[in-house]
Amino acid sequence: MRAVVIDGKAVAAELRSDVRAEAQKLSELGWSPRLVSVSVGDTAAAELYVRNQQKQAESAGVQFEARSYPAETSLEQLIGILQGLNHDPRVNGIIIQRPLPEHIPVKALQKAVHPLKDVEGMHPASIGNIVYNDLALGPCTAVASVEILKTLPLQMEGLNVTVIGHSEIVGKPIAFLMMGLGATVTVCHHMTRSVAMHSRAADAVFVAVGKPGLVTGDMIKPGAAVIDIGINRVETPDGPRTVGDADFDSCAEVAGWITPVPGGVGPVTVATLMKNAVLATRMQMDHYRDSYARTDV
Structure with a gap:
């Protein structure tokens, strides 16, 4: 008997439905999930991925912003840009598009993304948590x-x-x-x-x-x-x-x-990215609540 062909689009659609419901709950609490995509240099190779991510984000109720920077942008400048996004409470997830210019090591940028906003699951802390069977943003x-x-x-x-x-x-x-x-x-x-x-x-x-x-x-x-x-x-x-x-x-x-x-x-990979976006948003909401909650009442 010939193998059953797994329909990744159907699996992704079901996952996006769950993500959309969670995104709606977060929005009602004042935390609308928002992703920022960062591209550097010739973005033609990544344009298809960016468009697909934006389309899937909109379908899942996640805001999406694409930012492009010149190929001459230095590593130091990019790390500064990422640090700014890390500290912006309106940004809940950061995506680093590849390929990057030769002078930009991708691992350096992945390390610069705060683990709570690492929706791609590429930060060493995100990878390391899997060893302990603690899957947060994988x-x-x-x-x-x-x-x-x-x-x-x-x-x-x-x-x-x-x-x-x-x-x-x-x-x-x-x-x-x-x-x-x-x-x-x-x-x-x-x-x-x-x-x-x-x-x-x-x-x-x-x-x-x-x-x-x-x-x-x-x-x-x-x-x-x-x-x-x-x-x-x-x-x-x-x-x-x-x-x-x-x-x-x-x-x-x-x-x-x-x-x-x-x-x-x-398709399931992109849907998982959106799932990570809403999970990251909830984690940040909880982090802000725990860090800044009043204790005198």
Whole structure:
């Protein structure tokens, strides 16, 4: 039987509905969630992402402002800009668009965003909290991938999971998130001797390495779930296409469930960003209340 194709757009729509309801509650309390997107230099590569984020934000009841700065802007200036946003109570979340100019290290900017406004979940504190199974504002792609798996009729406790790819913002967080749910996790990377040996034993396979068609049907256990996080542009006789890291056709013949590319993890990632926006807003509201509440009454 061919795999069930997971509809990421449907999962995202349900998530946005919950976000919209939460955003409305916060607005009634005087805390309307507001995101600020920061782009530097040639923004053409990021324009599609920014437009999509703005559209999704409006759909979720989250205010969105896009700011662009010249490529010549220095690291010091950008850190100053981020510090200003950190101290602005009207701003609840900060998004740093990539790519950045070569002289701007992305990690330096990620560290400059206050953890309470780190809606992308990229600050070292946000990543580190996952190790303690304390998921506040987690990295969006990793959280979205795990949320998709949780929609399937699978028992998370004791589930055998293989994660192919061990990046700091996707592969490693997925591994820790799944361990937090009680799964048994194997992480594969470029030095793993036999990726197929591990993936064939898994009830669920996450793949995020940026290599089109890396995972094929003969690497998948019959009935397993395949969560394909890769996004690659490839040339075909019919023109350029966007594909994932899994060979969809061969994997779909073996797997029980599979995410398409596009239309799988991507929409849920953006919806998770909006979820983080309202969560960050509530955390900031609570922080201000606890810090400035009167104690003499």
